[in-house]
Amino acid sequence: MPKALPPIIRIAKYTLADEVRQKSFIVMFVICALFIFLIRGCFQGNVTVNGQALDTGTVIRSVSKLTFHVIAAGVMFVAALLSMRVFKRDRDDGMQSCILSKPIARWQYVAGKMLGLWVLSIASMFILHSIVFLITSVNLKVVMPEYLIASLLCSFNLLFVAIAVLLLSLLMPDIVAFLCVMGIGIVSFVADGISAISHSQMVPAMMQQPGSPSGLTGWKVVYYLWPKLSGTQQLASSFIGSEEFHGFGSIYPLINVLIYCLILGSLLLRRFRNEDIT
Amino acid sequence: MIELNTVTKRYDSLAAVDNVSFSVKTGEYFALLGPNGAGKTTIVKMLLDFTRPTSGSLSLNGLPSTHAACRTSVGYLAENLHIPPYLSGWQYLERCAELLDIIRSDAVDQCKRIVELIGMQGREYSKVNTYSKGMIQRFGLGAALMGNPKLLILDEPTAGLDPIGIREIRQLLELLKHQGMTIFLNSHLLSEVEKICDTAAIINRGKLLVKDAISTLVKDGDALEDVFVRFVKG
Numbered sequence: 375m376p377k378a379l380p381p382i383i384r385i386a387k388y389t390l391a392d393e394v395r396q397k398s399f400i401v402m403f404v405i406c407a408l409f410i411f412l413i414r415g416c417f418q419g420n421v422t423v424n425g426q427a428l429d430t431g432t433v434i435r436s437v438s439k440l441t442f443h444v445i446a447a448g449v450m451f452v453a454a455l456l457s458m459r460v461f462k463r464d465r466d467d468g469m470q471s472c473i474l475s476k477p478i479a480r481w482q483y484v485a486g487k488m489l490g491l492w493v494l495s496i497a498s499m500f501i502l503h504s505i506v507f508l509i510t511s512v513n514l515k516v517v518m519p520e521y522l523i524a525s526l527l528c529s530f531n532l533l534f535v536a537i538a539v540l541l542l543s544l545l546m547p548d549i550v551a552f553l554c555v556m557g558i559g560i561v562s563f564v565a566d567g568i569s570a571i572s573h574s575q576m577v578p579a580m581m582q583q584p585g586s587p588s589g590l591t592g593w594k595v596v597y598y599l600w601p602k603l604s605g606t607q608q609l610a611s612s613f614i615g616s617e618e619f620h621g622f623g624s625i626y627p628l629i630n631v632l633i634y635c636l637i638l639g640s641l642l643l644r645r646f647r648n649e650d651i652t
Numbered sequence: 653m654i655e656l657n658t659v660t661k662r663y664d665s666l667a668a669v670d671n672v673s674f675s676v677k678t679g680e681y682f683a684l685l686g687p688n689g690a691g692k693t694t695i696v697k698m699l700l701d702f703t704r705p706t707s708g709s710l711s712l713n714g715l716p717s718t719h720a721a722c723r724t725s726v727g728y729l730a731e732n733l734h735i736p737p738y739l740s741g742w743q744y745l746e747r748c749a750e751l752l753d754i755i756r757s758d759a760v761d762q763c764k765r766i767v768e769l770i771g772m773q774g775r776e777y778s779k780v781n782t783y784s785k786g787m788i789q790r791f792g793l794g795a796a797l798m799g800n801p802k803l804l805i806l807d808e809p810t811a812g813l814d815p816i817g818i819r820e821i822r823q824l825l826e827l828l829k830h831q832g833m834t835i836f837l838n839s840h841l842l843s844e845v846e847k848i849c850d851t852a853a854i855i856n857r858g859k860l861l862v863k864d865a866i867s868t869l870v871k872d873g874d875a876l877e878d879v880f881v882r883f884v885k886g
Contacts (some may be wrong), residue, residue: 384750395738468734474796475700475728476751481718651702 381478385486388469393456398463400632402452403498406445410505413441423573438506439614442521445502445549446528446607450559453495453532458540459489465652474651484646488537488639495532500525520613529632531603535559537635541642544649559603566604569597601634602627627628653676653834654699656710659856661694661858668694670858671708676851678802682831683837683849683866687884692838695730696807699755699836700728700778712803727796728816731838733788736779741772741791744780752799758796766794771820785812793821795829804828807838822848846876854883 393399416437421428428436464470464487473483503525510516535555542551605627612624661669669691676682686692697703698710701717708742723878735744745766749759767776770790778790789812796804809825822844825835829848839845845852846866853863861883862869863874869879 381751388747392736392738466734467736468730469736471700471702471728471730472748473751474702475723475726475730476748477720477722477724478751482720556831648704651700652696 380488382489385473385483386479386490386493389487389490391493392463393460393490396456399452399456406448406452406498406502407430407505410441410445410502410509413437414509414513417510419421430514431516434510435518435614436512438510438518438521440508442503442524442611442614444608445499445506446525446610447529447563449502450603451556452498453491453535454539454552454555455496455623457491457536458548460491460540461543463547471651480647480649481643484540484643487540488533488540488642491536491540492529495536496526496529499529499532501626518614524610524613527613527628528607530635531606533635534601534603534631534638535644536641537638540598541645544642544645556649558601560581562601564603565597565600566602566608573587590597598626599630603629606631607649620623653680653713654682654836655711656695656699657709657711659695659698659705659710661691661698661703662706667858669698669705669855672855672858672860673708674853674860674863678834679832681835681837681848681850683722683845683852684837685842685852686847686855689857690855692855693807695837695855696805696838699805700726719823720752725799725802727798727804728799729789729792729796729804729806729809731811733792734848735780735788735791737780739776740779741787741794742767742776744791745776745794745820748795748798754799762798762800766797766840769797769824770794786814786817789813790817790821792823801833803834805836805837808840809837810841810844812836818844842876842880848871852876854880855886 417434418430421436451600457484461470464473470483474480500522501520507518507521510518510521538558539551542554545551546554609624609627656672656674659669659672662669672691672695682846683755684692686697692702697706699712699717700723701720704718710724712726713724735741739747742763745763746759748772749762749873754762764778767773770793772787772790775783778793783791789809793806793809796806806825810821813821818841825837826848829835835846837849849866851863851865852869854861866876
């Protein structure tokens, strides 16, 4: 007889089932899928840059990359929305006390919740990215297996978002936790955008004044220590179209996000250990 | 089976439980009595490690209450029980069985037996949001009985039940008593407690006033209610 699944997997399974049942999740997922179907015409558009028409392959890769970023950012938003009410819903529905009155440790409960949310977010993102993959493969005959690898690499961002929202939802109102994590994400994207502009060849030449400070400034330290959600997404998307690999600098955002996941995960477990169960 | 050793729980300056010590032996049918806000539910929550004591220690099945393993063979029914409204009573029982690591075939058998025991045949597949409070309470009791626990912790098990429901629950608890189950009961229904419990403890404002056998507490011509009022009013 097969033994029942270990507690973490079981709790993850319930989390998945309970979240998928939410109408808001279904609506958001359908909207995302519709968006992808609606933009499928863009893959076949005629694009002219500086008077020169781009070849179909370049257009497909560019639009696919753009879609990749939109989906990844959109699913991060959905993951934060799903995570923000997980503990509250479990408390209100009596599932938290039901689970923790059994011989199940608190860390197993929290780990199960994290795993469930992560798996659900990965699955959602992978399905949406797979739709793009299928459109380009079947309709346009451009097969990009690296698109799916990039999708999986991007999943660490979702883990960060889920853990951060879960942790903050224990310390502040759910909506504030959601907004804080979204704020962290937005700052990461904006900072990377500003950094990209400042590293372009033209801007420093225009902006540089004699005697301006160079080297490691306080802002740079904050920039490098800030959760690199945008950087991880860039790293993942660099697989699409086989961009140049820049050594450690390229994988730093991924390492940064993984370290944040570990730190926030341990803080979440520690915080939940002292939480009163009602 | 249950041991409280100089347990205190403070919420800021308020002592919800103040230096309480007592024990409940295996096979004992124990009632914890007290007015609203006396600290009964806080004691139950500390036993299940839902909240930690400010000082003192609690143990269940010989293990500190902070160890998850101490809750093996323990069934619990919460005071204001909630069940996810999108589940059916059957699905809820199945989840509880799965959480207790009961294999699928045994779980189905146990669910069937429990549905019969709590008198909910014919309604087990309806969604919980169609149940009355009493029906939810019955499924909660059913879930507490899942896995044949040796110790049952019941926080106001008859809350929301009509007189017939109360009587049925009492009969069920008497049956469990004869099967040798240890029961820790938090209740306001003194007449029910008097009929079925072996021992009782009375607490007020977090302090333990008395713990003794019901037969010793209730003298000839008295009722448990009189004893309770006498102790609480000092």
